[in-house]
Amino acid sequence: MASSIRVRATSNGDITEVQTLIQHPMDTGLVKDPKGELIPAHYIQEVKFACNGKDVFVANWGTAISKDPYIKFSFRGAKKGDDLAISWTDNKGGSDQTTAKIA
Template identity: 40%
Template sequence: MGDPMRIRAQAKDGNVLVRILMSHEMESGQRKDASGKIVPAWWIQEVTAKLNDKQVFSCEWGPAVSKNPFLEFTVKGGKAGDKVSVSWKDSKGDTRTDEATVS
C-alpha cells in the first residue's frame, strides 16, 4: 500500500472541488531495470470517491497513467463539513482509502 493520498476538498457556490494526489509507482510493464529485466506492470486500476458515503465518482485506469497521479473533479451539492472519501485498487490487489473534510 502506498503513502496516504493528499486530498483537498473546497466548497464554493454549492459545489465541491476535489483535488487528489496519489502516491503510486504506476509501472507500465514496458520499462527495463538496470540489469535489462522488464519491470512488472503495476498500476491503479479503479478509483472511487464518495461524498458523505454516497458514491459521486468512479473511473478505471490503465498502465498509461503517470507515476503519482493527480485527479481533480467537481461534485454538485456539497458543503463545508462534508466528508470526502477516496479509494483505489491496483493491479496487485492492494487498496488504499483516505478521507478529507470539505473546507
C-alpha cells in the same frame, strides 16, 4: 505509514472542487530496470470518491496514467464539513483509503 492519498476538497457553497494526488509507481510492464529485467506492471485500476454514502466520481485507469497520479473534478450536493471518502485498488490487490473533510 502516512497515507498515499493527498486530497484538497474545497466548497464554494454550491460546487465542491476536489484535487487529489496519489503516490503510486504506475509501472506499465513495458519498462526494464537498470539490470535489463522487465519491471512488472503495477498500476492503480480504480479510484472511488464517495460523499455522504454516494459515489460522486469513479476513475478506471490503465497503465497510461502518469506516475503519482493527479485528478481534479468537481461535484454538487456537498457542503463544508462533509466527509469525502477516497479509496483506490491496484492490479496487484494493493489498496489505500482516506477521508478528507470538505473545507
